[in-house]
Amino acid sequence: MSPLQGYGEPDDWARSQIALRVLVLVGPVVAVLAAGPAGHAPPWWLVGVVAALAGASAWVPDSPFGVAPFLVVLGWWAAALGDASSAWVLVAAAGLVVAHVAGAVASYGPATMPVDVATVRLWAGRGLLVLLTAPVAWAVTRLLGDQPEQPGVWVLGVAAACLATVVATAALGTREEER
Template sequence: MIAEWSPGQWALRLVAAVAPVLALLCTGPAGAWPRPWLVVLVLVLSLCYARVPESGVGTGALGAVLVWWGVAFRDGLHAWALPSVALLLAAHVAGLLASYGPDRLGVDPATVRRWVGRGAGAWLVAPAVFGAALVVRARSDLPGVWVAGLSVALVAMVVASLALARED
């Protein structure tokens, strides 16, 4: 029941409900405002995600934002993608934390710190990827650039997996 949420649950669910919509609206300042029906769709999906964060509807809310970014900027890179990524990560982490335990369960500060740290660490990759995309876009004719990019991504995943394995 909504009335039984702890104050921490309210805060997490507010972030889960609002952040995807704000991430969607980040395309506006970059030159492509989303259609009103899309904003309503993401809002409805986000509200459902906030209500039942353990369901798969969060994937729909976050995925709709990602699809819009891809459709709106097929060939463009915009710095507004960085705050959008931060908002999508915030929504994901908030939904994840809200899904831990029953609705009345308080939010454990240590768990919040751990997951916020992980989300922040994941976000730190975004500026690096954005910068790399700008470089590759300027020199996409280089042979093997995509293979090199995939190799770097795989190495980053292995390093991150090892780092997280030691943390737990």
């Protein structure tokens, strides 16, 4: 007796979910490959590692390990390039933001749940808005790149790290703990 398997039941992934997960996969790969035109092409094994990590993240977008490909990309750009003179860093930033936004939308529900157009449109606008900070930061770093090092920059760095820690604690702490 068949319990109506496949009777209007979407056992397959929704097309919108597939598209989002492809973006989650492609974004970090594009970001690490963008270092090549900037003069520091990544080795093939690094691209493979990023692709594998991004693939795992695309498969389970709600996984906490989804941050791994982002950190590998950040690490390569920090280790290989150093300065922000190349505009290709903006391509890398776009790749990471697209992957993050797509992952956030994909993690709303199971892979079989389609994402409606209004949500995609909303998050596309948000992604573009957030992405505007990258060229601003790029312009600022280029302007300040020729300036001599300020004596209080390390103090400022430590203060920023402390502030980020406080914000993260406030954000990630559960409300039961407050009670």
